[in-house]
Amino acid sequence: xxxxxxxxxxxxxxxxxxxxxxxxxxxxxxxLGPFAVLRQRAMFGDAMSHATLPGVAIxxxxxxxxxxxxxxxxxxxxAGLAALAMIGLNRSGKLSPDASIGVVLxxxxxxxxxxxTHIAGSGNSxxxxxxxxxxxxxAGMVERDIELTLLLGxxxxxxxxxxxxxxxxSIFDPGFSAVAGxxxxxxxxxATGLLALAIVLGVRTVGAILMVALLVxxxxxxxxxxxxxxxxxxxxxxxxxxxxxxxxxxxxxAELPAGPVIxxxxxxxxxxxxxxxxxxxxxxxxxxxxxxPLVREKARPGTADHSRAEPxx
Amino acid sequence: xxxxxxxxxxxAGLLSTGCAIxxxxxxxxxxxxxxxxxxxxxLPGIVLIFLLTGQRASLVTLLGATAFGLLCxxxxxxLRRTGIVASDAALxxxxxxxxxxxxxxxxxxxxxxxxxxxxAIYGDITFAPLRTVALxxxxxxxxxxxxxxxxxxxxxxxxxxxxxxxxxxxxxEFAETSGLRGQVASRALLVAVAGLAVVAFDSVGAIxxxxxxxxxxxxxxxxxxxxxxxxxxxxxxxxLASWLGQRLAVGFDSSIPGTIGLVSVALLGLAxxxxxxxxxxxxxxxxxx
Numbered sequence: 001x002x003x004x005x006x007x008x009x010x011x012x013x014x015x016x017x018x019x020x021x022x023x024x025x026x027x028x029x030x031x032l033g034p035f036a037v038l039r040q041r042a043m044f045g046d047a048m049s050h051a052t053l054p055g056v057a058i059x060x061x062x063x064x065x066x067x068x069x070x071x072x073x074x075x076x077x078x079a080g081l082a083a084l085a086m087i088g089l090n091r092s093g094k095l096s097p098d099a100s101i102g103v104v105l106x107x108x109x110x111x112x113x114x115x116x117t118h119i120a121g122s123g124n125s126x127x128x129x130x131x132x133x134x135x136x137x138x139a140g141m142v143e144r145d146i147e148l149t150l151l152l153g154x155x156x157x158x159x160x161x162x163x164x165x166x167x168x169x170s171i172f173d174p175g176f177s178a179v180a181g182x183x184x185x186x187x188x189x190x191a192t193g194l195l196a197l198a199i200v201l202g203v204r205t206v207g208a209i210l211m212v213a214l215l216v217x218x219x220x221x222x223x224x225x226x227x228x229x230x231x232x233x234x235x236x237x238x239x240x241x242x243x244x245x246x247x248x249x250x251x252x253x254a255e256l257p258a259g260p261v262i263x264x265x266x267x268x269x270x271x272x273x274x275x276x277x278x279x280x281x282x283x284x285x286x287x288x289x290x291x292x293p294l295v296r297e298k299a300r301p302g303t304a305d306h307s308r309a310e311p312x313x
Numbered sequence: 314x315x316x317x318x319x320x321x322x323x324x325a326g327l328l329s330t331g332c333a334i335x336x337x338x339x340x341x342x343x344x345x346x347x348x349x350x351x352x353x354x355x356l357p358g359i360v361l362i363f364l365l366t367g368q369r370a371s372l373v374t375l376l377g378a379t380a381f382g383l384l385c386x387x388x389x390x391x392l393r394r395t396g397i398v399a400s401d402a403a404l405x406x407x408x409x410x411x412x413x414x415x416x417x418x419x420x421x422x423x424x425x426x427x428x429x430x431x432x433a434i435y436g437d438i439t440f441a442p443l444r445t446v447a448l449x450x451x452x453x454x455x456x457x458x459x460x461x462x463x464x465x466x467x468x469x470x471x472x473x474x475x476x477x478x479x480x481x482x483x484x485x486e487f488a489e490t491s492g493l494r495g496q497v498a499s500r501a502l503l504v505a506v507a508g509l510a511v512v513a514f515d516s517v518g519a520i521x522x523x524x525x526x527x528x529x530x531x532x533x534x535x536x537x538x539x540x541x542x543x544x545x546x547x548x549x550x551x552x553l554a555s556w557l558g559q560r561l562a563v564g565f566d567s568s569i570p571g572t573i574g575l576v577s578v579a580l581l582g583l584a585x586x587x588x589x590x591x592x593x594x595x596x597x598x599x600x601x602x
Binding site for chain 2: 036037040041042043045046092094095096098099100101103106107109110111113114117135156210213215216217219220223224242253254256257259260261263267268270271274280282311
């Protein structure tokens with residue numbers, strides 16, 4: 001199926017692989033992003049993506065070879081550990097959430113860099129290319145990577161569809177969710193697991209430092225265009241896919257690292273949506289709110305600012 | 314201990330002084346992640362100035378980088394105030410974009426030149442003692458002057474603005490109504506953070522910036538109950554980590570900033586244990602005041 005898709009694109013084979021792979025990855029990250037962003041866990045995701053670095057390095061040190069699946073498994077394990085560490089630090093009560101995230105972030109970055117420098121200095125000829133995990137590279141993608149992304153992506157999507165109502169109520173009304181009998185810790189663990197999956201899939205193409213943008217930017221953009229979570233998730237996925245596909249292709253052609261190009265595309269789209277979105281955009285609001293706040297309040301009492309109170313549902 | 318080793322410890326220690334002080338305020342204001350974002354966001358400023366003037370480490374570089382650091386902070390503030398984007402998502406939207414600009418600038422225009430992504434991220438404090446400037450006929454490491462100046466400015470800043478900073482940290486509304494100009498102090502704090510992050514970025518690289526701003530302050534928060542004590546402990550932890558880290562790095566032949574970072578984290582772990590023990594033996598902890 002993948003080779004069919006790759007052949008169907010009017011592009012040279014290597015370019016087509018990159019476009020399909022990066023777009024697929026953008027879709028998975030974009031679609032899973034809302035479950036972090038709407039829970040105000042954007043920077044939580046940042047710390048987890050930094051935490052993939054030591055995981056990749058340790059997996060490489062243990063096996064001595066650069067098998068993508070093994071490295072990704074290491075990345076997933078250490079991202080999960082980082083999530084546990086943040087939750088634990090936060091529960092211990094004396095550190096606020098942002099401090100716990102910051103502490104784990106700096107441990108992960110330091111450990112990752114120390115290990116990667118150690119590996120780079122060890123003279124192992126296999127190690128070349130490990131530092132693509134820092135800034136990402138799309139050019140080396142092969143069909144097997146796409147198959148892996150597709151498999152895990154479909155798995156994640158099935159999870160989201162099956163447990164959609166649980167995930168939704170845990171985002172918007174955790175109290176209700178708990179009272180209604182959902183096991184909060186299980187939902188929490190599932191949401192964190194999905195986040196780890198998205199990060200691990202993306203980290204080789206976009207890089208650990210920038211991965212968070214691929215989770216956040218499509219969600220921010222899509223949030224401007226819809227108020228329903230059931231639309232937000234696929235829409236954010238599509239935005240991520242477009243940014244990923246175009247960015248992957250452009251970076252390969254111009255011999256630039258893929259991560260920055262994809263991130264800039266996605267962020268530009270998000271900022272454009274924040275400014276120009278038809279109803280929630282900054283300009284639309286300003287235009288609607290009229291010449292002077294006092295005049296408006298007098299003219300239409302009680303109708304002042306509906307846009308702000310408009311919830312996602 | 315050789316003179317160069319001593320110099321590295323002093324440079325790292327001076328830097329950690331400023332970072333620990335500002336980091337403590339940020340931690341208490343729940344803005345602990347701001348320096349991380351700023352330290353990424355300054356990269357395009359450094360690259361731009363390099364492309365325009367060919368200088369990698371000059372006063373102009375500092376200005377350019379600070380401009381982008383401020384751009385990040387102000388953009389974050391603007392996004393947050395629109396009410397459209399939550400605070401953490403606003404941060405996560407701003408800094409990767411700016412960092413991306415910097416990386417693209419390096420790989421497109423400046424590759425092979427004296428600026429490269431590795432030294433920006435890993436830092437090169439190891440060679441700091443070798444880059445000297447003549448001051449009154451004596452060769453002084455440039456980083457020593459810069460970090461020393463920065464530490465002095467930060468200490469003065471906090472001493473002079475102690476009341477507004479202290480009050481607006483714990484009770485922003487009271488700080489406003491009592492005429493202490495808490496808003497102005499908060500803005501000034503953000504500017505100081507951006508400036509110091511740039512100085513640190515230039516001297517020791519991105520890893521240590523993040524660690525120095527967050528970890529000593531978090532360690533001190535676990536052990537102390539007043540702001541004054543917290544600042545003193547945080548600064549002490551920073552110096553201790555710099556000293557131990559440099560010694561261990563030489564002993565194990567590993568990267569100096571990395572080892573300093575790991576030692577700070579180890580100290581934090583000890584503090585966590587200590588606070589457990591303290592809490593068990595005493596009454597419940599009182600909040601910082």
